[in-house]
Amino acid sequence: MTLNDEQLRNLRAGEDALSREADTLEQVLYHLGDRLPHSLIGGAFRQQLMLQAREIPSSAAILPFGFELPLNCREARADLGISLGGGTRTAAHYEHQGRSGAATAAQAGLASLLQSTGSKLSMVQQMTARQVVLEYDIDTNQQNNSSAAPGVFIRPSPLSLLGGLGLSKEVATLTDAIVAVAGWGLDTAEKQQAIGVYEALDHHQRIESFGIFPSRKRGVRLAVKGFKNSSEIVQFLSRANWSVQHRSTIQSTVDYFVDDTAIADLGINIDVYASGIGPRLGLSFATKTKSPDHPQFWFDEPQQWKNFLLCLKEGNYAVPEKHSALTRWTPTPELLFGRSVALNFVRGIHHFKFVVLNNQVTEVKAYIYCMLFPRSSTSLLPDPV
Numbered sequence: 001m002t003l004n005d006e007q008l009r010n011l012r013a014g015e016d017a018l019s020r021e022a023d024t025l026e027q028v029l030y031h032l033g034d035r036l037p038h039s040l041i042g043g044a045f046r047q048q049l050m051l052q053a054r055e056i057p058s059s060a061a062i063l064p065f066g067f068e069l070p071l072n073c074r075e076a077r078a079d080l081g082i083s084l085g086g087g088t089r090t091a092a093h094y095e096h097q098g099r100s101g102a103a104t105a106a107q108a109g110l111a112s113l114l115q116s117t118g119s120k121l122s123m124v125q126q127m128t129a130r131q132v133v134l135e136y137d138i139d140t141n142q143q144n145n146s147s148a149a150p151g152v153f154i155r156p157s158p159l160s161l162l163g164g165l166g167l168s169k170e171v172a173t174l175t176d177a178i179v180a181v182a183g184w185g186l187d188t189a190e191k192q193q194a195i196g197v198y199e200a201l202d203h204h205q206r207i208e209s210f211g212i213f214p215s216r217k218r219g220v221r222l223a224v225k226g227f228k229n230s231s232e233i234v235q236f237l238s239r240a241n242w243s244v245q246h247r248s249t250i251q252s253t254v255d256y257f258v259d260d261t262a263i264a265d266l267g268i269n270i271d272v273y274a275s276g277i278g279p280r281l282g283l284s285f286a287t288k289t290k291s292p293d294h295p296q297f298w299f300d301e302p303q304q305w306k307n308f309l310l311c312l313k314e315g316n317y318a319v320p321e322k323h324s325a326l327t328r329w330t331p332t333p334e335l336l337f338g339r340s341v342a343l344n345f346v347r348g349i350h351h352f353k354f355v356v357l358n359n360q361v362t363e364v365k366a367y368i369y370c371m372l373f374p375r376s377s378t379s380l381l382p383d384p385v
Helices: 005-021 025-035 043-053 058-062 089-099 105-117 123-128 168-181 188-199 230-239 247-260 306-314 320-327
Strands: 065-070 079-085 131-136 151-154 206-212 220-227 265-273 276-286 334-337 342-357 360-374
Touching (some): 005 058, 005 342, 025 058, 025 342, 043 079, 058 079, 058 360, 079 089, 089 105, 105 123, 105 131, 105 151, 105 168, 123 168, 131 206, 151 168, 168 206, 168 220, 188 220, 188 265, 188 276, 220 230, 230 247, 247 306, 247 360, 306 320, 320 360
Antiparallel strands (some): 065 079, 065 360, 079 131, 131 151, 206 220, 220 265, 265 276, 276 342, 342 360
């Protein structure tokens, strides 16, 4: 489901309501206070995250925004992610930034992408349903995080890039679109590698997102979903001409969680370079059973992550204080009263990712989300990004 004209008008009305409550996302986070646990986001990392959020308009909070949390280290650090919809007030902020005389290549590229997602004549808009995600790396060693370009992700409409449908041209289009955001020149070999990943998919597997990190080494981050077990992951990687040097860790990690929890969506993250697929692999686990276009997609069930969190604890994958905070990251919507409007505060867990390198799990990450919207505007809920 894309954002039609009526939904877009409602979304803008919600953005306007949030803008009357606060100017920046920093102010929104400040008012949320301890609802964002200090054991997950604390100390110097919380301060730096707030500085980054100062550069983002408050209207961003109406779409799902959230945090990438490393669970197997004691530092209470987090990266910040926000969702953008082409044609929204928040997107207009980034478009204006990208058109200024001081714009970097990455800022100009993002503005161009957002303009494409807001145009009904754009193939990118037709394929992505106006959905763009920004990921800000929070680095306490960096004086000003806002000077670093965020990672940018575009996500095809649900199930639009299933394997076996001969959609290599569409993969090429989205690869070109995401690469252009960073201001990088197009690379035919890199694009062919992305097409090769698509052509290695089975009919029930799909590419879920295309991403780039302009401030990092050049490459395209692909999220591939729809796997049923570890064997399917290994077989896919073999078809994609990747030397599966992490086979035993892939199998043991995936089997441990799939056998004992209700995993509804098993996936991997890979980095595609002109020379092939990089050595770093991400294993992702999600439990949502509602379809992405379901109006209640963002409302988690109270017991949805219970068994997964138990396995996380028993496997010693998370430090105790972070695990404890996640178990209290309640999915129950909370009513907050602003200066001029009552707001629903919704939160949940999106997915977990296990980073595998050198045949071992090196990082365990939780991706949590929240959003605020006027109490009377549940129809504002967008497609997931």
